[in-house]
Amino acid sequence: MTSFQSSLGEDEGIAEELAESQREISIAEFFEKNKHMLGFDSGARGLVTAVKEAVDNALDATEEAGILPDVYVEITEVGDYYRLVIEDNGPGITKEQLPKVFGKLLYGSRFHKREQNRGQQGIGISAAVLYAQLTSGQPAKITSRPKGQSEAQYFELIIDTDTNEPEISVDETTSWDRPHGTRIELEMEANMRARSQLHDYVKHTAVVNPHARIELREPGLEEPWKFERATDELPAETEEIRPHPHGVELGALIKMLEATESYSVSGFLQEEFTRVGKKTADGVIDQFRDRHYGRELAWSPPSSRSTGTGATSADVEAAVEAAVANKGADATSSFAGGVAETVAGNDHLSRSDLVTIVGNVADAVEDDTGRTFGSTVRENATEAAWRVVTTGSAGESDAAVGDDPDADDAGDGDSPLVADLYALVDEATSTRKDDETIRAMAEALAFRLADLEGDAYRITRDDLERLVADAAAFVAEQHDATFGETARENVVESVWSRARTVPDDPPKVRDVAGDRDAAADLLEAMRGTDILAPPTDCLAPITAELVEAGLRKEYDADFYAAATRDAEVHGGDPFIVEAGIAYGGEIPAEGAVELLRFANRVPLVYQRGACATTDVIRTIGWRNYGLDQPGGSGMPNGPAVISIHVASTNVPFTSESKDAIANVPAIEDEIELAVREAARELKSYLNKRRSMQQRREKQDVLGRILPEMADKVSEVTGRSRPDIDGALARIMNNVSLEREVDDGTVRLVVENHSDVNERLEITDIVSTEPTDVSDGTVVDMDGEWFVQWKPEVASGDERELTYSVDGEADFEVSVGGVETEKLTVNA
């Protein structure tokens, strides 16, 4: 076996060679080797995976066409094989589209598309077709009827395992009762040992696609299993988006750089990425310059320095004048004067700043005097002025400052750099550092900066950090003074923020593409720039409402809650997490709760233990939310179903078979927040239920005790049994309703003994026509009168509702707006 070691760009031949040798493996062999990754590692699992891929395809196809999905799945035994039939009511497939849909393995169109789709990775149905073909030798049989066509088309398709090309072997017209749609028939070696997973998959698909109608027939079912739709609302259509700058990796970036038609980095950024406009691109490019070229350190101009070098603005002027020749006295002096004055007007300046200043002044003097200041003159003038700024003198002398503090300890001979650095270091370090240490640091730093290439003091942040660390080590060694990490970081920060981003043009795209380091700098720059989160119209969350509707449809529970989070980003791909909880009712109370996992509306049925969703559920303290959790961690127990849906343009799976969501912290955080949001509702429901239960228990006990007590006191006192309803209502913090009828006047008295205000809806059905109704409404319904009031009764308050009837009347009252546990009606 040959070992290839290559780095990108070094030897392109080897990569080519590798690719060549890969193609020599037959697709059948490739499939055989990778079938575990693709979900076809056993006959039982292969069948489930095939159903899954076909159903996912059917749902995607119908939704894309804006049709409410109607999917039919049938599994039958055919001799030693199983036949799988999947029908949908989608737009059908034309002959030309066939290879695309059932095309080559791993060549799906969706691989690089940033759009939320079920079959995200392009393995899908083609793997099922291949699996069927390899195990049974039978072609895939496809019937398709595009919308509006009177006839359907029947195809038989096999994949040429040598070329990995689909081949249509039969193409004929047929008739089909569906007005439009696609039918796929696959025959494969399989078994039904994974029946429960199959059922889970189909049921969970129904939960998460409440807009779909799904029917399943398989040999183990006596009756077809039908899932009706719960909503006529199709999921929102998704938009395709470009990648987000925060989400690409180096390899992908280099590929994009190679492929782009843009010439400049700015154009590339704006064209190829989402959320990047001119301003953001400029921000990225500034960061890129800082990383790629480094910054130029800026220094104080001579005149603003109070003591020290003795260099002044006049020295700058003199140096510039000396550097200019043959331009005439007036022009020379106004040029030199202009430069000196502008330089003095700056707080700090870098060499590039000086170049700009010299250029501007030269242009102005050219305009005034008609003399030409060519680039050589400008260059010379810049150099002369720069020397004064950085060395304090116009001479050619070297700016070096000794590491040995004895060389010049007074301020006099200090380089201007040392003075500037002294101020920076002093400002950046704590007051406890003594003057000597700070001075030594400034000098050591100046000494090392002088060694930089060129005279512009251009340095990257990484190099600056190294240099400061080196200087600090030197100071620590020579002066026995500690210069710790925080102090070093502060010094780096203050020097760096004084430095100026260079005006150099960024390298061109093709140069960046060819230079791995430059590309890495660009990537870092992209990550280091604040950029708006990607747009979320590429995502189609189910919405909290429909998550709940889905659960409601398939689980007969007492309580449902759901939450949809706002979109977040991981690796440049936006994602949304949704969670739903169903509790109680018919859900079995024994054992762990049922966890439904979904990625882009596809149920995940295998590898539950490896899934990020499972991990998150295990880490949540469910006892807080009213669920039993042995040991305080792990899967909670109880009659609950938790469903989690992660929608993203690129759901990170642990493997190609897309069974488990990978542990990406950003996604885990959102899963946790979504689940907790739904769980909070569960908690308040359970608390309320508990307090209602306590209330019922109290009601039960008091309802037994108080009448007995009343009996006993009436026995002891020899009086008849007192009416205790009022006392009971009061004890139960109840709302009581009593009727009094007196000479044709009906009075309904509502007393609110609870500690909250109650808004009631009281309907009294009267057999004769009521008159003088106190602020209620009366509706005549075939000789019965419905009198309705909606009084709000404050806590501890009572209301009287009255009307009159002529003669005898029958009444029937009903009260709404308050739990029956809290209501005592005596009317």
Next chain:
Amino acid sequence: MTTESDARDQLIDLAADFYDQFAAGEIPEMELPTRTKSNIEYDEESGVWTYGDRTSIRSANSVNGARKLLKAAYTIEFLADQLDEDRSSTLRELYYLSESWDNDEAQFGSQDESNDLIEDLEIVTGVTREDFHMRPEESGATLMGPLELREQTRRGEREIHCQKDVGEGGYQIPNNPDMIEFLDHDIDFALAVETGGMRDRLVENGFDEAYDCLVIHLKGQPARATRRITKRVHDELDVPIVVFADGDPWSYRIYGSVAYGSIKSAHLSKYLATPEAEFVGIQPEDIVEYDLPSDPLSDSDVNALESELEDPRFQTDYWEEQIELQLDIGKKSEQQSLASRGLDFVTDTYLPERLDEMGVI
């Protein structure tokens, strides 16, 4: 004092209150003084400590409150019937008798519960337990001394002289001392003694005869009957009462309940407490003065002493001085420790000296 029919009427009135509350649509409730140390107040007029103004409410608005009131209703019926039939029963019998009630909810869970309920009923109705014909399990203690009395027993009247007509055990105080009528006496003072051993020592040494003293045996924390008869001896025979107990915090509480009333029966203080009673010893001062054999104070002793300093009943100069002294020396002594000076020391020396100091003899 109440008569039996009064007692019955009071109970029925309480039941009628519950009835009226029900009928008015109100939650039946019963208001009681809060029975804690902080709600004990000194009654200037009578010189005893009674409950203050703070009250607690037993209300049927909770399951527990409703159960208590249901039990109260059943107990009222039982007591009313008992009074009708002129029978009596013990507190313990009431507890067992509740098992025969037709209602599980009304049965008592423990005897403390039934005892507490009887006390509640005493307080609310203003009728004493004795008038409900309820008695404690253990009868009162004994008297020995020159006192002649007539007791109304169920088997007729008995005239008894508490020295001449009794054995060494003395005269047994009946459960309801109000059935006794004092006929004649020769008592100079009454000495209430905490322990049986000391009481026997005094009788053996003939202290009651020598000093014309009525020896009242307290038997530890004195029963109501013992306290009641002590009060009657003081009030009706006009003799001074002195209390002779151990020199430890628990014994000071025994003195306190004789003199000032106990927290649990503060509603009966006027009827049971003898505020004029004085403490003869053992005083902490005596431990020092007579150099008595002593035990070190335990933590619970210290806590009890400190809590007595907070107790309104002990907030007098005398007690503060003595308790602080005891905390200071960290010692306690029993009555019997006097025997270290010989068996006659208590009767020949200690008591005569102390009583003389106090101006009793």
